[in-house]
Amino acid sequence: MAVAATSSASGTTTASRRLSIGANVTIAIVAAALLLVLVNWFASIKNVRRDIASFGNYGLSERTKSVLQTCKEPIEVSMVYMPDEEDEKQQTYISRLQDYFDEMTRFDKKVQVSVVATDSQREKLVSRISTTFGSEADKHKAALAAYEALNSELRNELQQKLVAAQALMSGESWLGAFPIFASIVNTIRGDIEALKTADEAVKELTPAGGIPKYGEATTKAKEALADVKDHMQLIERRLSDLSSLADETTKGDSKYIAMLREVAAETKSLIASLRTTVGAEDAAMPADPAASLKLFADRGVEVGKGLDALVRRVDEFARKFPMVTQHPNWAASAQMGPLVTRMEVADVLHQAGSTLSKARLVILGLIDSGDATQLQNALNDARNNCTVLEKNAQVCEELLTGLAAGLSTMDDASRAMLDAARSKSLFAARVESIDALTKQIDELPELKLGSVADQLKQPNIVVIETAGKIRVVDFNEVWPVRESIADPTAKSADAARTFNGDSALSSAILAMTREGPFASVVLTFFEPPPPQQRNQFMPPPPQSWVPSSQLSELRKRLEAANFKVVDWNIAQQKDPPPPEQGVPSVYVCLPPPPPQPPNPFGQAQPPDQVFGDSHRKIIKDLLDADSRVLFLATWEVRSSGFFGGPPTSPPYGYGPLLDTDWGLTVDNGKRITWVDPDTTRDNSFFIVPQRFVHMPGYGFTDNPIGAPLKGTRFLITDACPIVVKPSLPAGVQVEPVLRIPDSQNYVGASMAELVEIIEKVQDPSSRGSITMVPPPAHGPFDVMVTAERSADGKSKGKIALVSFGASVRDDYLRQPVMGEGQQLRLEPPPTENVDLFVNALYWLTGQTQLISRGPVPVPRIEPIASADLKALRVFVWAVWPALVFAPGLILWYVRRR
């Protein structure tokens, strides 16, 4: 018992000891776990994070950090990149961007990133954006609701008018007789259809689901209403004119109706009097045909005069009431050879009179000749002509009496419609409603949603919402094409791209959160107004190689980057646009057009306004007053004479100013062109068509304007060298931004050399290889420089000079780039050019801290020969693992023995 009792006690003790130790262990583990959490929590609060990579590829740039720190509002980012398991590149794009956003959210908790990876998530995003930013469109919605109601009313009203008009057309009404009334009916019918179509279009633009395009919808509505209003006013004007005619012709004592009847009668009587002179067609030939003919000729002149008098009376009627000419009885069908044409009654009469007057001389000539046969024949002809004239007189009589009858008889329906038109009450109420709604639409505020609706449909976008604004950053901004293509046979989608998310996204946030514009960009151009009168053989005056109308893409991108763009035509306005308070101005001078070659026939033509010293002085004065100017120069080609002639490059308009004041010469007689050297022959090269238009612009210096673009593709066109004078004017400092290197791939060809090159390219025997002795000049060529000027310790202006100004034209920035290689491949248009301009504007305004760093030029794997690649595979996959495995195998063998 005792033993049993002891054993039991011992068991209890062991159990309680186990429990106690177990509890201790549990507490220790829980404590350790808590400690683990605590340590990590503390580490997350007081952490140090540094990018130790020498190129800083994965971290945020200092600019981005500054942008985020300055921003007070929360930033909501939606990354809309749909995963595609089969597309390796897409996975790379997604993970790289996610990495970047991780950095962003780690740096600043204001940034909230959501990944939109499925269609349903995308729909949710669209719906949310629509709700958030759609609520600001209340005024638009109200305007569109008003439009819908007005559209419906207009259609009903027009439908009623159409029915009434059609009834007039079908019966023998006063109005229905006028063909112009048929066109009025057609206009009404067309307007009903147009309103229906516009209504459908507006509904399509403002769907219940998705993002409504209120801006576009209201514009569409406004355009539709404007058309209808124009037509209504035109119809009223036409009917009002007809009404005046009707007032005159339907009164009982209308002098014009009487006139028409008199003319009808007199015409017939005049022609009948002519017949008496020659007799009937079948009458016997008189003994003295000459006497009859003489009588005919003399009488003909009188009849002609009489007819002309009648014509004048008819014309007077037509002048007073032009609408009468629209009446079908105002004109007759006439056979003119094989053609049937309409001739007005007055013309028929005038032609008859004129014929008779001219016939007199012919007849008198015949009488003088005394030839009996000819006289007999002439008499027969006169008789025949009389018959024709009688017929015409008959037709005129019928027409004029019909016209008089038609015009003087008015029906009630026509009268009612004409009265309404005359009193402007036909469409007055509707026109008033249209005007009111148009005014309402004009006063609508600009929508923040803007063009987001369309952009949201694109693949691979980032949507940023902050400060009550929304912005879509597209794929090409985040992933621009890299400067070199690794695989020339790659397809379009495989074009090598580089990550530019840091610059693109921070620029977007910066533009959205900045209160005012960074600067006012004054696009300065020389476009004289067209002369009042211009000789039809005189060609239009020459346009600038970079006309202001070709800069809409540049404007759009500058505005998106938060610059204000203002136009200044120095041909019409001598003073610059007034600067905005607190906003620096930068003048962007477009290349002025050259004067037109002298016109050998244009002595009487007033000379066109030509760009000259007075215009250069305007810019010089601005610079002397410490302004900032970006000069766009370019290589250009023009005909040397009025009739063409050999091509020539006119001197750059601002050349003398830059040469004298800044020591910079724009050598636009040379075009810098990319060539591929022909290694088999001396002084020989090939022209690469793609690179002739899209020349890679390698050679950015460390200047802050161009340095960020080192890692991206940069394509330019029509570049010419800028020559920096060895001795610069006092106080001027010049720094190159883009220096095309001294390479076999770049030549600066003069116009004569270019012509020679083109001729040789076209020669089939050359097989594309062009030999030139001496060869065209090689680089280095400066194509973009900056210059600063100071005097007495004060700044006296800052300029940037670009010699490839044509590279920002719309047609260049919108044209996809043809990829090289065997397969047809299109790459995105070279919009990176605009980034350089934006950077230059930041530099000019002294805001270099806003210049983005651009894509980081990370080191890349060099090309590997396929034989080397095979050998490497064998080594890495087999040899190296075998070498590591071998000791194990030996060991196993030794131990077995």
Place this chain on the structure above:
Amino acid sequence: MTRNVWALTQRELQATFFSPIAYIVAAVFLVATGYLFMGYTLKPGEEASVRVLLQNMAWMLIFAVPLLTMRSLSEEYATGTIETLMTAPVTDVEVVVGKFVGALVFFAALLLATLVYVLLLSWYGAADMSVVAWGYIGMLLLGALYVSVGIFASALTRYQLLAALVGAGLLGVFTLFVDALAEIQGGAWRTVLGYINILYRFEDFTKGMFDTRGLVFFLSSTAFFLFLTVKVLESRRWR
């Protein structure tokens, strides 16, 4: 203590290097990493970086490390040598640390074998060596955590295969599972799960981002699993 740990480490290393399984694992690991290196890293035009290679290696090691560590304590249990070890004049902590250091040294040797890729990379592209070095430091820290988890799993059972499965399972939870869960849940979950996602923490090292949070995470987590292992070993005395 150091002498005891060193003695145990030597014993562990001897056992490992005399075991053909280590060489088999190493060879298979190198074939796999070699394939990934040639397929995803040494590609003309791609960024000259070991980032993708290290990330792929981290993924593979989820399964490879438990295979290496599965025998560390399980074998002792199975063969009964654990009793000898427990009665020897060494503490449980020394045993665990000795096993851990032994496995980590082998892991480091395995990593050393992959430096041949770095040589090739620097031959064909000017890779940033500071990023490469930081990546390898991260790899070592990641390996330490994986090894500690593997040893912990090995301490739980006498069956080596089960230990490998438990180890891979645990690592799978803190890598692949939380990653997938974060992707599915998104939003705040993504952030929360990111704190315990080993691979996510490791990414900073591959990118060349020095972050004290990552360092603390790997060191503290490794210490925690080693602590758990010690507690498991201790429990043999009072269970």
